[in-house]
Amino acid sequence: MSHCCQVSTDNWEDVKAKCLTALPEDIVNYIDDHKGDEHAESNLIAILHRVQRHFGYLGQEQMNAVAQLAQIPLAKVTGVATFYHLFRLQPRGKHVISVCMGTACYVKGAEKLSQRLMDELGIHYGETTKDGMFSLDNSRCLGTCGLAPVIMVDDQVYGPVTPSEITIILEKYIKQPRAAAPKAALAVQ
Amino acid sequence: MTEPMIKLTIDGELLEVPAGTTVMKAAEKLGINIPRLCYHPDLSLEGACRVCVVQVEGFNHFIASCSQQVWEGMMVQTNSPQIRQARRDILELLLDNHPKDCQTCERDGNCELQRQAYRLGVRERLFEGKRKQYPQDESSKSVVRNPEKCILCGRCIRVCAEVQGVQNLSQHGRGFNTVVGPANLGPMDESACIQCGQCVAVCPTAAFLEKDHTERVWEALSGAAGKKHLVVHTAPAIRATIGESFGFPLGTPVTGQLVTALRRLGFDAIFDTNFGADLTVIEEGNEFLKRLNGEGPLPLLTSCSPGWINFMEKFYPEMIPLASTCKSPMQMTSTLIKTYYAERKGIDPKDIFVVAIMPCVAKKYEAARPEQLLSQGETVTDAVLTTRELAWMIKSYGIDFANLPEGEYDRPLGVSSGAGDIFGTTGGVMEAALRTVAVKLTGEELGPLVFEAVRGIVGLKEATVSIGGQEINVAVCDGLTHAKKALAYIKSGEKNYHLVEMMACPGGCIMGGGQPYPPFEMDVLDPELAKLRAKALYSVDAHKQLRRSHENPAITKLYEEYIGEPNGEKAHELLHTHYQARMPRGIR
Ligand code: FES
Ligand code: FES
Numbered sequence: 179m180s181h182c183c184q185v186s187t188d189n190w191e192d193v194k195a196k197c198l199t200a201l202p203e204d205i206v207n208y209i210d211d212h213k214g215d216e217h218a219e220s221n222l223i224a225i226l227h228r229v230q231r232h233f234g235y236l237g238q239e240q241m242n243a244v245a246q247l248a249q250i251p252l253a254k255v256t257g258v259a260t261f262y263h264l265f266r267l268q269p270r271g272k273h274v275i276s277v278c279m280g281t282a283c284y285v286k287g288a289e290k291l292s293q294r295l296m297d298e299l300g301i302h303y304g305e306t307t308k309d310g311m312f313s314l315d316n317s318r319c320l321g322t323c324g325l326a327p328v329i330m331v332d333d334q335v336y337g338p339v340t341p342s343e344i345t346i347i348l349e350k351y352i353k354q355p356r357a358a359a360p361k362a363a364l365a366v367q
Numbered sequence: 368m369t370e371p372m373i374k375l376t377i378d379g380e381l382l383e384v385p386a387g388t389t390v391m392k393a394a395e396k397l398g399i400n401i402p403r404l405c406y407h408p409d410l411s412l413e414g415a416c417r418v419c420v421v422q423v424e425g426f427n428h429f430i431a432s433c434s435q436q437v438w439e440g441m442m443v444q445t446n447s448p449q450i451r452q453a454r455r456d457i458l459e460l461l462l463d464n465h466p467k468d469c470q471t472c473e474r475d476g477n478c479e480l481q482r483q484a485y486r487l488g489v490r491e492r493l494f495e496g497k498r499k500q501y502p503q504d505e506s507s508k509s510v511v512r513n514p515e516k517c518i519l520c521g522r523c524i525r526v527c528a529e530v531q532g533v534q535n536l537s538q539h540g541r542g543f544n545t546v547v548g549p550a551n552l553g554p555m556d557e558s559a560c561i562q563c564g565q566c567v568a569v570c571p572t573a574a575f576l577e578k579d580h581t582e583r584v585w586e587a588l589s590g591a592a593g594k595k596h597l598v599v600h601t602a603p604a605i606r607a608t609i610g611e612s613f614g615f616p617l618g619t620p621v622t623g624q625l626v627t628a629l630r631r632l633g634f635d636a637i638f639d640t641n642f643g644a645d646l647t648v649i650e651e652g653n654e655f656l657k658r659l660n661g662e663g664p665l666p667l668l669t670s671c672s673p674g675w676i677n678f679m680e681k682f683y684p685e686m687i688p689l690a691s692t693c694k695s696p697m698q699m700t701s702t703l704i705k706t707y708y709a710e711r712k713g714i715d716p717k718d719i720f721v722v723a724i725m726p727c728v729a730k731k732y733e734a735a736r737p738e739q740l741l742s743q744g745e746t747v748t749d750a751v752l753t754t755r756e757l758a759w760m761i762k763s764y765g766i767d768f769a770n771l772p773e774g775e776y777d778r779p780l781g782v783s784s785g786a787g788d789i790f791g792t793t794g795g796v797m798e799a800a801l802r803t804v805a806v807k808l809t810g811e812e813l814g815p816l817v818f819e820a821v822r823g824i825v826g827l828k829e830a831t832v833s834i835g836g837q838e839i840n841v842a843v844c845d846g847l848t849h850a851k852k853a854l855a856y857i858k859s860g861e862k863n864y865h866l867v868e869m870m871a872c873p874g875g876c877i878m879g880g881g882q883p884y885p886p887f888e889m890d891v892l893d894p895e896l897a898k899l900r901a902k903a904l905y906s907v908d909a910h911k912q913l914r915r916s917h918e919n920p921a922i923t924k925l926y927e928e929y930i931g932e933p934n935g936e937k938a939h940e941l942l943h944t945h946y947q948a949r950m951p952r953g954i955r
Contacts, residue, residue, distance in 0.1 A: 187684050187946075187947070188685035188948065189950075190952070238551060241550075245550075250954060251528075251534035251535070251537070251559075253537035254537050255550070257537030260552075261538070261541050
């Protein structure tokens with residue numbers, strides 16, 4: 179462009195500035211450091227992990243910033259983010275409930291438990307209740323098949339659980355949000 | 368270095384093919400057409416649909432022939448009872464998760480899924496299982512996305528990324544819940560989509576379609592909401608392609624039948640967008656000569672293709688100063704219909720309904736651009752029909768297109784030169800401009816007519832034409848990945864272009880997102896198809912008396928009576944526009 183004009187029609191600086199405010203510095207640096215890599219796009223998952231570690235989830239604003247700063251199409255970013263179960267697109271609730279969908283639990287009625295949880299909380303897997311109290315997830319075998327069917331709240335395992343007991347378990351957390359969580363039937367990890 | 372040759376057997380026949388050939392391609396050499404859905408010869412391999420499976424000796428599972436390369440001594444069976452059954456099952460499973468609305472679907476008759484289902488012998492639907500249910504995304508002005516009809520072949524994703532460089536689509540989620548769509552599965556309208564409609568063109572089903580404008584045209588034609596003066600104009604590329612929808616051989620121009628069909632539908636005046644193309648040559652040519660003279664930046668980027676304009680605004684906003692400020696031929700023609708023509712006819716522009724027949728889906732958005740409305744906010748183009756939509760309307764109206772007498776465009780906006788006709792193909796805008804620029808620069812009335820260097824379907828064409836002692840470097844881009852290349856050259860200063868023609872669709876308007884789906888044996892992006900369609904336009908041009916835009920007497924009269932000077936004040940008010948950076952910013 180030999181003779182360019184005075185008024186810039188470019189919006190890159192604005193776009194970039196906005197993106198920089200959406201991510202912490204270390205992630206921005208990480209993106210920058212890996213931009214020249216041969217397969218720069220293969221860093222996407224690593225970048226998203228860092229974002230999730232920092233924010234607890236992948237917000238739209240953050241994913242957009244990743245797309246612009248790493249110059250990876252946004253559709254690809256959100257495609258990857260929705261493909262892997264490990265990525266969360268919503269902030270985590272205060273308590274994370276996970277229904278075991280392993281074979282033993284499944285056979286023993288895990289689906290009924292998950293249905294009950296969805297009904298009571300009004301959310302699906304991967305979602306968080308409006309009040310930010312609970313998130314719902316499912317998992318593979320938790321290694322406690324003897325207790326099937328089990329659910330896990332934060333790091334407490336409950337089992338065997340019947341659908342009607344779900345209400346009781348939830349209430350413990352709702353009533354004593356500040357108190358230490360009830361002693362686990364079995365602590366995992 | 369020549370590829371080593373590989374010997375293999377397909378269906379008992381021995382053949383030799385270069386290493387790296389796929390089984391599907393090798394079979395084609397023997398005249399065997401293996402069924403396929405996700406495969407597209409001009410896109411990368413996906414191997415998603417598995418309809419193309421074959422049996423290979425020594426393997427107890429079937430192999431996808433589209434993505435499997437041949438090996439020495441390979442024994443392939445493309446037809447066995449088991450293979451036929453497997454393909455049928457695969458297709459049935461696809462259909463089980465697909466709406467059963469073939470009779471009322473827009474793709475009826477040329478849906479690839481339907482065609483393969485019939486061909487493979489699916490005659491009943493055995494299973495009634497869970498079916499995906501998603502709302503249709505109607506947010507875009509041009510493209511409608513219907514994920515329920517999607518079979519996840521990924522062609523749209525590939526064409527958007529590999530041919531257009533837009534990369535707006537991706538698979539989201541996984542397994543049964545996989546959905547193809549823009550980022551976050553948000554509305555298309557808020558995505559980086561540039562509305563070229565190539566996703567519509569390559570979709571084997573109706574998961575992507577143009578936004579319907581036939582309803583509003585039927586309504587206008589019926590006069591139900593008050594009788595309006597109905598004006599229609601047809602883009603250069605339509606005459607080269609609409610015949611395909613009525614059984615004409617590929618590449619047959621059908622200008623006369625097209626005009627008559629429109630008259631039978633009930634339009635009061637039938638004009639030619641070519642007129643706007645001629646006018647574009649004058650305005651853009653003038654703009655170019657000025658810039659060549661040092662008044663403004665070079666190169667001049669053409670602005671006829673709305674897909675390209677959308678791309679520039681979202682992906683390369685810093686290039687805006689280089690773009691011609693000329694409205695597109697469609698918008699110029701429509702504007703003149705509602706001003707010049709309206710005044711001459713003594714009709715209130717509010718009582719005129721303008722329909723544009725376009726090879727393009729992005730034109731639907733262009734027509735609604737807020738900066739291109741009349742002073743009181745009315746659109747100049749009230750409806751944009753794609754070639755497909757018009758063909759359907761003609762059929763629906765019971766018009767026997769093939770046997771129509773040939774009609775003629777009305778005056779004055781139906782008069783055009785051959786330069787206008789070739790606007791419909793890649794390189795055409797450039798050639799049309801050069802014809803006029805050559806005359807203006809040399810002052811010789813009979814400058815060169817044919818510029819071979821800018822003809823042909825090759826993506827990025829470059830040439831240096833010497834006119835009146837001046838060397839002019841030109842580039843012609845079709846398909847936005849090629850535009851990206853040219854823009855990178857411009858940015859780095861590596862190339863010193865003076866004039867660059869930009870068309871979003873590969874092959875230009877003749878291969879636009881709104882063009883008829885090609886016959887079964889051809890593929891949408893097939894360069895042969897583009898060549899045949901282009902040939903039709905070049906032959907129309909060659910048979911015209913007028914070959915240069917500035918020779919068009921209706922244009923001369925327009926300037927005398929109405930516009931005054933090219934690039935003058937009135938010209939700017941009516942024929943020029945401006946652009947701005949738009950969000951979301953695309954990733955290059
Ligand atoms: S299957 Fe649930 S704990 Fe093993
Ligand atoms: S055509 Fe081979 S897998 Fe789809």
